[in-house]
Amino acid sequence: MITTITKRASIALAALTAAAMATTAVSAATLDEIKASGTIRIAVANEIPYGYVDPNGEALGAGPDVAKHIVEQLGIENIEWVTTNFSSLIPGLQADRFDMVAAEMAILPERCAQVIYSEPNSSYGEGLLVPAGNPKGIHAYADFAENPDLKVAIMAGADQLEMMQALGVPEANLVTIASNADAISTVSTGRADAYAATSLTATGLASQGSGVEVAGEFVDPVIDGNEVRSWGGFVFAQGSTDLRDAVNEVLAEFKQTEDWASILTGYGFSQADVDGSSHRTTAELCAAE
Numbered sequence: 001m002i003t004t005i006t007k008r009a010s011i012a013l014a015a016l017t018a019a020a021m022a023t024t025a026v027s028a029a030t031l032d033e034i035k036a037s038g039t040i041r042i043a044v045a046n047e048i049p050y051g052y053v054d055p056n057g058e059a060l061g062a063g064p065d066v067a068k069h070i071v072e073q074l075g076i077e078n079i080e081w082v083t084t085n086f087s088s089l090i091p092g093l094q095a096d097r098f099d100m101v102a103a104e105m106a107i108l109p110e111r112c113a114q115v116i117y118s119e120p121n122s123s124y125g126e127g128l129l130v131p132a133g134n135p136k137g138i139h140a141y142a143d144f145a146e147n148p149d150l151k152v153a154i155m156a157g158a159d160q161l162e163m164m165q166a167l168g169v170p171e172a173n174l175v176t177i178a179s180n181a182d183a184i185s186t187v188s189t190g191r192a193d194a195y196a197a198t199s200l201t202a203t204g205l206a207s208q209g210s211g212v213e214v215a216g217e218f219v220d221p222v223i224d225g226n227e228v229r230s231w232g233g234f235v236f237a238q239g240s241t242d243l244r245d246a247v248n249e250v251l252a253e254f255k256q257t258e259d260w261a262s263i264l265t266g267y268g269f270s271q272a273d274v275d276g277s278s279h280r281t282t283a284e285l286c287a288a289e
Contacts, residue, residue, distance in 0.1 A: 027096050028237035031074075031246055034099060039078040041098035042067055045086040047180055048204040049267035050104035050122075050232065053083050062122055063102030065263045066254065067234065073250045085179055087157030090114055093237045100243065104232030106159050112286035116238060118247050120231040120285070121255075122264060123276035126163075127199030128152075128215035129187055129206060138194050140219035144169045153177050153192035159230065160196040166223045184209035198230065200268050231280050 034040050044051030044064060051063035059068075059081040071079055082098045089101050093115055104124075107117050130138050136150065141160075144152045145168040153175040154160045164174060175192040177183060183195040188211035195202070199218070206214045221228045234251075236244045254260045261274050 028093070028239045029096075029099055029243075030240075031242045034243065035074070035076055038076065039080050040071055040076050040100060041080045041082055042071075042100045042102050043082040043084055043089055043092055043098040044101075045089060045103045045179075046083050047086065047103060047201060049200055049269075051102045053081055059102075061102075061104075062264050062267045062269065063104045063232070063234070065267075066121055066251070066260065067100070067102040069254055069259075070234075070247055070250045073254075074246055085157070086155055087178075089157075089235065093235060096237065099236070099240065100247070101235035103235075105235050106230040107233050107282055107285040108159055108162075109286055109288055110162075111235075112282075114238075116236050116241065116244050117282045117286070118234040118236075118244055118251055119282050120233050120277045120280060121251060122232045122269060123229055123273050123279070124198045124200055124232065124269065125220055125229055125273075126160075127197060127202035127218055129183055129195040129197065129202045129212050130193070130215045131187055131190075132211050132213050134213065134215055136193055139215055139217050141169070141196060141221045142167050142219070144173050144194075148173065150194075151175050151192045153183060153186045153195040155180060155183075155197070158197070163221055163223060163228060164196065167221060180205060184212055187212050203268060229276065231277065231285055233282060 044053065044059060044061065046052045049061050051061040053059050068079065084092055089103060089105060090111065092098055093101060104122050107120065128138060138150065141163060144150050144164065148170065151173050152164065152169065154164065156176050156178055175186065177186055180201060183205050186192050187195050188209065194215065202214045206212055234247055255278065264274050
């Protein structure tokens with residue numbers, strides 16, 4: 001009898017928990033509510049140059065700098081910056097821990113099923129962080145599929161995982177790390193032979209630590225006949241369409257200015273990256289096979 005009651009209580013508790021989670025997932029603040037409170041919560045994943053908070057507590061990067069302009073234009077007085085792991089960005093939106101993500105997160109179909117994106121704010125290609133001198137001559141993601149002795153590090157939740165899987169890299173050749181902060185030590189100590197990330201991330205890491213460098217003569221991955229390029233945008237919970245639409249309106253105007261282009265190039269984006277940000281729409285990227 002006690003066992004039966006316990007089981008019933010457990011079932012009831014599970015049902016209540018599921019209901020609470022479902023409620024939380026759709027309880028994102030509306031634009032009017034954010035304006036009324038005067039504060040918007042924006043998350044970054046501490047990735048240079050996409051979105052990070054410096055030692056003085058200032059949010060910087062392509063995402064935050066553009067977001068600051070957008071928030072000002074929307075008449076929202078304050079920004080509460082939230083730092084979290086990259087893999088926690090989407091769950092955090094779904095749990096209403098913040099209202100918006102400014103991490104230049106790549107727009108991918110599987111993510112579009114979970115959250116909603118602004119139109120692209122940036123575009124960027126891929127790269128590799130390798131030990132100084134690149135002793136194993138690694139120049140492409142495909143090298144890890146062709147050589148079973150090579151190991152490559154990837155960040156948890158990053159889209160490089162899907163790229164490696166599509167290229168046929170064995171699971172045993174993948175080393176998962178929690179954040180970019182772990183990449184330099186992972187590569188320099190030989191735990192992995194390289195770290196796969198965007199070219200901007202790899203370049204930024206190489207400038208921070210000794211014993212590592214960016215792989216020269218890098219060959220862009222080609223998957224299903226297409227050269228890989230990513231498009232990053234601002235991200236919102238499924239119920240935040242009014243906030244997303246308002247951000248899109250301001251972003252479209254800002255992208256026509258030199259100030260917007262200067263923000264991106266100031267963080268190391270090339271002119272090709274700047275121009276490329278407008279070559280695809282979010283609808284196209286979300287529907288891509």
